[in-house]
Amino acid sequence: MDYLEEEIKKKLKYNLQEQEIIKKMNIKPEIFLPLIFSLKFGGNWSYKTEKDNVRLMAIKDKVTKYDPQEKVGYTMETIYLFSNPVVIREEGGVLRLEKCSEKQEREIVERPYIVEVDADDIIKAVLHPGKLKIKVEHITGSLTLEGSLAYGVSHEMDHLMGQDEEHPKFLWDFNYELL
Numbered sequence: 001m002d003y004l005e006e007e008i009k010k011k012l013k014y015n016l017q018e019q020e021i022i023k024k025m026n027i028k029p030e031i032f033l034p035l036i037f038s039l040k041f042g043g044n045w046s047y048k049t050e051k052d053n054v055r056l057m058a059i060k061d062k063v064t065k066y067d068p069q070e071k072v073g074y075t076m077e078t079i080y081l082f083s084n085p086v087v088i089r090e091e092g093g094v095l096r097l098e099k100c101s102e103k104q105e106r107e108i109v110e111r112p113y114i115v116e117v118d119a120d121d122i123i124k125a126v127l128h129p130g131k132l133k134i135k136v137e138h139i140t141g142s143l144t145l146e147g148s149l150a151y152g153v154s155h156e157m158d159h160l161m162g163q164d165e166e167h168p169k170f171l172w173d174f175n176y177e178l179l
């Protein structure tokens with residue numbers, strides 16, 4: 001078997017696995033899409049299904065376990081997938097410059113430091129690059145996220161709810177200062 005053939009077989013097997021896990025989790029295939037995007041391309045994703053008007057959002061967390069003595073480690077990725085998410089609590093305000101793939105330039109936004117999100121369904125996926133495993137489970141109850149995860153939720157919720165900053169500030173609103 002040549003290398004290319006082996007690659008194709010692996011990809012087919014992987015795709016089959018994806019379909020199987022979707023079936024086992026008892027969800028519609030399109031629900032899984034933002035999670036697949038986050039796994040394949042990285043980052044956070046959100047989108048609305050046209051047919052059933054389901055709002056979906058995948059938020060990614062990365063944690064590196066590191067041994068400073070040996071200088072080795074691995075980066076675990078946790079992705080939270082929300083169906084019809086609702087923000088039920090927000091705390092704090094963090095000013096930051098953000099770049100959105102839909103926009104040309106970065107702009108200043110204020111994000112909460114903590115968000116509590118509820119949803120019709122929350123799925124947690126944990127990817128371990130050493131074990132080559134992606135563990136997936138349904139989560140019950142709401143989820144409280146902080147820091148970069150809260151910024152991510154707020155950013156994607158703006159997309160899902162069609163909210164845009166009224167008077168956005170950009171890089172050219174900054175002033176240089178020579179010290």
Ligand SMILES: [Zn+2]
Nearest residue numbers: 100101102155
């Ligand atoms: Zn965006």
